[in-house]
Amino acid sequence: SVKLMAPSISDLQSVPTPGPSNFYNIASPAVPFTPSTPLDHGIEPRIQNIVSTVNLACKLDLKKIALHARNAEYNPKRFAAVIMRIREPRTTALLFNSGKMVCTGAKSEEESRLAARKYARVVQKLGFPAKFTEFKIQNMVGSCDVKFPIRLEGLFAQHGQFTNYEPELFPGLIYRMVRPKIVLLIFVSGKVVLTGAKKREDIHEAFESIYPILKNFRKK
Numbered sequence: 001s002v003k004l005m006a007p008s009i010s011d012l013q014s015v016p017t018p019g020p021s022n023f024y025n026i027a028s029p030a031v032p033f034t035p036s037t038p039l040d041h042g043i044e045p046r047i048q049n050i051v052s053t054v055n056l057a058c059k060l061d062l063k064k065i066a067l068h069a070r071n072a073e074y075n076p077k078r079f080a081a082v083i084m085r086i087r088e089p090r091t092t093a094l095l096f097n098s099g100k101m102v103c104t105g106a107k108s109e110e111e112s113r114l115a116a117r118k119y120a121r122v123v124q125k126l127g128f129p130a131k132f133t134e135f136k137i138q139n140m141v142g143s144c145d146v147k148f149p150i151r152l153e154g155l156f157a158q159h160g161q162f163t164n165y166e167p168e169l170f171p172g173l174i175y176r177m178v179r180p181k182i183v184l185l186i187f188v189s190g191k192v193v194l195t196g197a198k199k200r201e202d203i204h205e206a207f208e209s210i211y212p213i214l215k216n217f218r219k220k
Contacts, residue, residue: 045142045194045207049105052112052137056099056120056130065095068126084119091115109137139196142203146190149219182206
């Protein structure tokens with residue numbers, strides 16, 4: 001059974017908006033799930049982005065890193081972190097003075113860890129006593145297409161206590177699940193974005209829970 005809870009205004013404000021970024025590039029190739037039980041609908045959510053964090057356990061001189069590292073930019077007036085990119089795995093890192101690092105853009109847990117290690121190695125080569133500690137997956141974003149249009153107005157009318165739908169502000173319906181704790185962005189086209197997961201099983205479980213509900217609101 002899926003437990004649902006009405007969203008607060010602050011919760012809804014924290015929901016990321018799909019856009020042209022890699023976070024929600026539904027058309028891009030990604031890693032499919034391998035569920036333990038066969039799916040009768042044959043739809044598998046795909047991981048589109050993973051956000052992880054690492055503690056390098058040392059203070060960082062951001063100006064020095066920006067000057068000497070390749071593919072690094074630093075504009076302290078705009079953002080208090082160095083933005084660094086690598087091509088393999090294609091990812092972006094945010095490096096903070098405290099030694100904390102955020103890595104985004106990976107398509108799998110293994111890619112995210114590998115990329116984070118590569119960034120840590122770059123910092124080490126610049127002379128900092130960086131260590132690789134407290135690696136943690138903070139968010140996984142998945143997406144899929146149910147291949148049928150959805151009556152979002154009807155879904156909102158019947159599930160209004162835990163959904164938010166304001167088409168004049170955002171074209172998707174925001175659906176908050178508590179167990180697993182996942183936010184779903186549901187579009188009239190049948191596209192679904194799932195975000196907020198700490199492990200890929202949560203995305204799979206959330207989709208299996210929402211799919212029968214979406215079928216009930218399939219446009220005739």
